[in-house]
Amino acid sequence: AQSVAQPEDQVNVAEGNPLTVKCTYSVSGNPYLFWYVQYPNRGLQFLLKYITGDNLVKGSYGFEAEFNKSQTSFHLKKPSALVSDSALYFCAVRDDNYGQNFVFGPGTRLSVLP
């Protein structure tokens, strides 16, 4: 079975500082990994994905994530946080053994303080 863990319910960071939102996963086959962001009262928006290739993937709004197969992690990072980055972030995985069944983590609320 596939699963996703986001060990932090909440991450607080000062504006201008680097941010990291953590994600670990478990799959039986090859993982396809994703990050989505949700602003209040809105649907989810795609940020970035790892399918294959370079372990460091770059996405929207200056976000990037690093795939680490040995640690089964896919942490989201940004060098300099903005107040407008405050939102709920979801990590998701799709196992290539399970068709189009996406599994989402519980979400991490990011607060960027001015």
Next chain:
Amino acid sequence: NAGVTQTPKFQVLKTGQSMTLQCAQDMNHNSMYWYRQDPGMGLRLIYYSASEGTTDKGEVPNGYNVSRLNKREFSLRLESAAPSQTSVYFCASSGRDVFLQYFGPGTRLTVT
């Protein structure tokens, strides 16, 4: 393009009532999905449709039925609503890049 639209935005039902949540996309996408979002649990897949005419169960299908009416529309039906189905429901679609899902704005459903 409107993207993915959902109706209604809000709904309150009594236990045992039925209703259908509607979803439509105008991006000519093949795949469509229904999720529910509960606090602290992220999104859980209820059903998905990889193409017109096909549907498959996700993680939490019990108590729900779906219909892929045509390529544009994918509806979710609650035959006999229960308080445990109180949630926010999201519809999503994906096209040629099946890994990129576009989400609708959600339907907030309360069952009393």
